[in-house]
Amino acid sequence: xxxxxxxxxxxxxxxxxxxxxxxxxxxxxxxxxxxxxxxxxxxxxxxxxxxxxxxxxxxxxxxxxxxxxxxxxxxxxxxxxxxxxxxxxxxxxxxxxxxxxxxxxxxxxxxxxxxxx
Numbered sequence: 613x614x615x616x617x618x619x620x621x622x623x624x625x626x627x628x629x630x631x632x633x634x635x636x637x638x639x640x641x642x643x644x645x646x647x648x649x650x651x652x653x654x655x656x657x658x659x660x661x662x663x664x665x666x667x668x669x670x671x672x673x674x675x676x677x678x679x680x681x682x683x684x685x686x687x688x689x690x691x692x693x694x695x696x697x698x699x700x701x702x703x704x705x706x707x708x709x710x711x712x713x714x715x716x717x718x719x720x721x722x723x724x725x726x727x728x729x
């Protein structure tokens with residue numbers, strides 16, 4: 613089965629267009645390095661929980677929106693090699709592609725699919 617990277621971030625709501633542009637630019641690079649699919653979702657119905665929630669997990673502020681994203685790779689090996697290439701690629705540097713969000717509050721991880729319908 614494919615391998616998936618998942619992300620949850622808080623993006624300043626005013627930066628929505630900037631975030632979309634950042635996502636489209638980075639997606640082109642990830643495609644070059646082997647990603648199969650990238651999905652970016654702008655929070656629309658993301659309630660604050662009593663114990664846990666997406667907003668709490670990323671310390672979302674009143675002027676921010678939660679973004680939920682994932683990337684599908686052919687394998688973990690392809691993903692690992694792609695991330696190494698991305699981190700070394702000057703096109704993905706903060707100077708060339710500044711992040712329109714606070715990366716320190718991003719939650720991310722790699723996942724093995726166990727069910728796909």
